[in-house]
Each structure stands twice: as structure tokens, then as C-alpha cells.
Amino acid sequence: MSLIIIVAVLFVIVVLVYLYRSQSLHGPIINFFIAAVVLFVVISLGYIYITSDVDLSNLDGIVNLMKLYLNWLGGLMKNTGNIAGYAVKQEWGTNSTNITG
Numbered sequence: 001m002s003l004i005i006i007v008a009v010l011f012v013i014v015v016l017v018y019l020y021r022s023q024s025l026h027g028p029i030i031n032f033f034i035a036a037v038v039l040f041v042v043i044s045l046g047y048i049y050i051t052s053d054v055d056l057s058n059l060d061g062i063v064n065l066m067k068l069y070l071n072w073l074g075g076l077m078k079n080t081g082n083i084a085g086y087a088v089k090q091e092w093g094t095n096s097t098n099i100t101g
Contacts, residue, residue, distance in 0.1 A: 008042055048072055 015038045019031045026034075048069045055061040 008046065012038070012042060044072070045069055 015035070019035060023031065045065075049056075049065060052065070052068055054065045054068065056065065
């Protein structure tokens with residue numbers, strides 16, 4: 001497990017150095033989105049690793065972790081789509097409810 005933490009910390013350091021060096025190329029908004037995506041991936045991969053019983057000492061364990069992560073990510077996107085679809089189908093007009101005040 002300590003190897004995973006070292007790799008994750010090194011990955012975050014590399015991304016932070018890249019973001020610092022690329023300020024003039026991209027600008028702060030793109031750098032914010034890059035940092036947000038990297039932070040999301042690192043935290044969500046850590047969550048999946050902690051909640052599963054995957055052994056990362058061999059290639060099969062890494063493949064299983066990636067399968068679990070992609071399955072979790074697909075479920076997250078499906079649920080987000082369901083919530084958005086439910087919200088779109090609602091009656092949002094001003095005539096749908098009578099509010100007296």
C-alpha cells in the first residue's frame with residue numbers, strides 16, 4: 001500500500017509542477033479544470049482501492065482495480081444522467097404551483 005501512496009504523491013507533484021510551468025500557456029481557468037480532474041481521479045481511485053480487496057502486487061490486481069473503477073465511474077455517470085433527466089421532466093413553469101405569500 002505504501003507504493004501506491006508514493007506513486008499517487010509523485011503523480012500529484014508532477015501535475016502541480018506542470019500546472020505551475022504552464023501558467024503562460026493555458027491560463028488559470030484551464031489549469032483549474034486540469035487540477036480538478038486530477039484531484040477527482042486520485043481521490044476516486046483511492047476510494048475504490050480502499051473499499052475493495054484488490055491486491056496490486058500483480059498485473060491482475062491492477063486490471064481488476066481498473067475494471068472496478070471504470071464500473072464505478074459508469075454508474076456515477078448513469079446516476080447523474082438519471083438525476084438530470086428527472087429534473088428536466090419536472091414542471092418548472094410558474095403556473096405549476098400556487099404560492100401565496
